Amino acid sequence: MNILLTGGAGYIGSHTAVVLVQAGHKIVIYDNFCNSSKPTIDNLESVVKQKVSVVEGDIRNTSLLAQTLKQFSIDAVIHFAGLKAVGESVQEPLNYYENNVQGTLSLLRAMNELCVKNIVFSSSATVYGDPQYLPIDEAHPLAPTNPYGRTKLHIEQILEDQTKADIDFKVVNLRYFNPVGAHASGLLGENPKGTPNNLTPFIARVASGDLQELNIFGNDYPTEDGTGVRDYIHVEDLADGHVAALNFLSHTVGFETFNLGTGNGCSVLQMIVAYKKASGKKIPYRIVSKRPGDIASCYAAPTKANQILKWKAGRTLQEMCESSWAFQQYLKNSHPVSANTQ
Template sequence: MNVLLTGGTGYIGSHTAVVLLQSGYRVVLYDNLSNSSDAVLEKLAQITGQPIPFIKGDVRDTELLISTLAAHRIDAVVHFAGLKAVGESVEKPVDYYANNVQGTISLLQAMQSAQVKTLVFSSSATVYGEPQFLPLDESHPTSATNPYGRSKLHIEEMLKDVAASDPAWGIACLRYFNPVGAHESGLIGENPNGVPNNLMPYIAQVAAGQRAELSVFGADYPTADGTGVRDYIHVMDLAQGHAAALAFLSATIGWHAVNLGTGKGYSVLDMIQAVEKASGQRVPYKIVARRAGDVAACYADPKKAGEALNWRATRTLDDMCASTWRFQQSQRLSVMS
């Protein structure tokens, strides 16, 4: 099967490319490099032993997508291309709707034109909004507390309409919890351009001495230590979830929402301590005001993924932090050399 990965050189896309190639899929990467680098292509070739076709393009370029789908005889698409920072989405909502919603419409138009009707969508647990109960299962009501989550929810609803309009479509919306960690080689990991918006790469950069301290957004939440609690999932487990979703869609049509998480929550302070353990370095931090759009706690009920996709997360918090630190050290060495 030939699979196009939009946002394919990004954090989750690059790790999924490795898993798919090692599972026998043929992979094509498509990315505008707005939050990644084409340097990852060489790393992926090192890991997989083969070059991966790459097209530089914006997901809103419908004509380029159409030609890409045709030229590479694409059978299925995994759609990662999207802006993903909660705080930034509050500051720049138009950018988020343009890139995420408009970009997905463009992709769907291209897929319809090319008659490609199998799609795995990179969704998010933010579509649940403020949790009404925990753990979150797929029957939890959907809503959104920020523009990022609202963009994901709009897309899920569009995809549900598309699947209802044509029984040939098979669509899986994978509701990620919090991806962290890196490939065991240390060659690829979360390496955002500029200041990291996600917790784990920021903590790792503080541990490495690249940043002075971590700002912890709020310590007055109704949680065990007052800091936000999230379900952190190793990126390689997450990548394997995409392979499982593609296998599922090879025999299933319709629209499906599936949580990808571990079912266990860790606080910000838990994560700081875990990185300190993995790195042997102290992580200075300060408590600051809560961040707009954040919720107190969010963790998954991953039962449906086990039943429908035959998938579950297997890697531990120690695995997540050790692989993050290995990648951080690899980055430091490559800068020095």
């Protein structure tokens, strides 16, 4: 199949690109590089040992999207593009609605114009909000607690409405939990511009000496050690889940949702211990105030994906930390002056 990856140069997109090429698909990456880097494409091509088609453009540019869909005879879209930082979304909600929701509408307009009827959507466990029960299955009530999560829920609703309006339009909606780790090659990983919003790249930069200490946002949550608990999933397992979702699209109809997670919760302090073991480095930290919109615990019930998609996360927390550290060492060696710049 010919697959368009919006936001395909990003963290999850680039890892998914690898497994798609290895599975025999032809990919096209569409990205504006606002939170990714062009050298990622070079690294991706080194991993897959072939050139990759890239279109630089904004997801809100409907005409360029339509032109891309037509030029490359796209059969299906995997939609990663969007802003994704919870804290930033609280501070800049309009940017999040404009980029994420308006951007998706733009994509759907282009898909309609070119009669492209298949899409895998990169959603998030944030749509569940503060869990009413754990582990979280797909039937859990949807009540996101921050603008980022609300943009994801709005998009899910738009996609489901589209499948009802057009019986040929098919959607697999993937609710990610917390992707971490890096590709086994050490060439691809999470390297956000500026100060990281996610835990693992922040820990990585503290361990490497680029940042002085880690801020832990609250230590009085109702969890085992008082710090937030999340379901951390290796990004390569997550990438495999997209291939499984794409395969499922070929014999399904309508709108279908799957959780992608391990089913196991890990606290911030437990992650620090695991990363310290992987890196052999000290990881100084301090406790600061909770962030608006954060919740205590969130981990998946991935049974539906296990049974229907025949997919299961298999890599361990230690493997996540070790691969992340290997990628951090690659960054230090390739950019010794400023490892914080992509």
